[in-house]
């Protein structure tokens with residue numbers, strides 16, 4: 227990577243941002259890392275102790291204290307590449323003071339797996355429409371990868387998708403480590419939408435578990451989910467893609483089966499009878515699928531793809547329908 231692109235700002239203070247800081251600093255390609263965290267007290271804790279007190283607190287933060295701050299505008303001015311990593315529901319709020327001029331000449335990489343509420347736009351589209359960002363200056367990081375396993379240095383694979391193959395390859399080279407391998411792709415839409423949908427399917431899986439279905443049913447649900455996902459991404463962005471690749475099927479599998487999955491955990495609580503608010507309070511982490519299903523329900527009005535799993539989750543979370551009876555109805559439609 228040319229020197230011009232070696233100043234990287236990570237935006238967000240959650241688990242995945244912390245894991246991304248670890249990957250970037252464990253990788254030996256020369257670079258300078260900056261980190262934006264919303265909360266000044268958290269910044270102060272990182273300055274003093276070199277750990278994020280709230281998420282993945284065992285990870286040692288090897289970023290100079292002077293580069294960690296809650297002043298986003300100033301940090302953006304210093305960076306070449308901005309890695310966005312706040313949940314989609316809070317992205318507009320995080321960027322409230324940022325103008326298209328602030329992003330001028332910068333590359334933006336999104337590690338967010340969500341849709342911007344109200345706008346109903348995936349992150350690439352949102353930045354393109356609101357900040358005039360070109361898809362050639364944009365990349366997405368996705369794939370089956372839980373922050374908790376990165377902290378444990380368990381072998382993981384990420385896909386970097388961009389309109390610019392050089393940006394994808396250069397950013398991938400900044401992440402590769404002993405425990406992290408990268409794959410590059412040009413499918414921004416498919417990669418983003420697959421990541422959004424798998425969160426909804428993980429909620430569905432969690433709800434089914436919560437209401438008492440077993441592993442046999444879960445396997446059928448997930449095999450229907452990958453077909454539903456394929457129908458949708460093919461309708462939105464019809465290019466040749468192999469849905470069995472890690473960024474699509476792999477991401478769905480990890481979220482559907484891992485003990486670390488936020489979305490599945492959230493769904494499980496809903497299935498057991500928690501309200502949305504009590505499940506959210508109990509988690510202290512964000513289940514993107516909760517916000518995404520509302521957006522997807524809207525976006526799909528334009529495409530009319532058959533999405534019975536998305537619709538069942540929408541009915542449970544937004545129309546207060548009974549998880550048990552919605553899942554019973556859904557079960558009739560699966561094969």
Ligand SMILES: NC(=O)C1=CN([C@@H]2O[C@H](COP(=O)(O)OP(=O)(O)OC[C@H]3O[C@@H](n4cnc5c(N)ncnc54)[C@H](O)[C@@H]3O)[C@@H](O)[C@H]2O)C=CC1
Nearest residue numbers: 239240241242243311312313316338339372373511512514
């Ligand atoms: N955790 C993971 O393993 C992975 C997460 N992602 C994606 O990364 C993005 C960030 O998620 P995580 O790091 O998992 O989040 P998290 O659930 O670990 O942390 C929640 C984050 O949301 C912030 N937050 C909570 N309430 C807020 C509010 N009212 N206003 C502004 N910010 C608020 C918190 O400060 C924290 O940074 C999501 O889009 C997620 O889908 C992607 C791959 C893996």
Ligand SMILES: O=C(CO)COP(=O)(O)O
Nearest residue numbers: 369370371481487488489
């Ligand atoms: O996207 C993720 C893993 O690839 C994280 O989301 P979950 O925690 O819901 O699985």
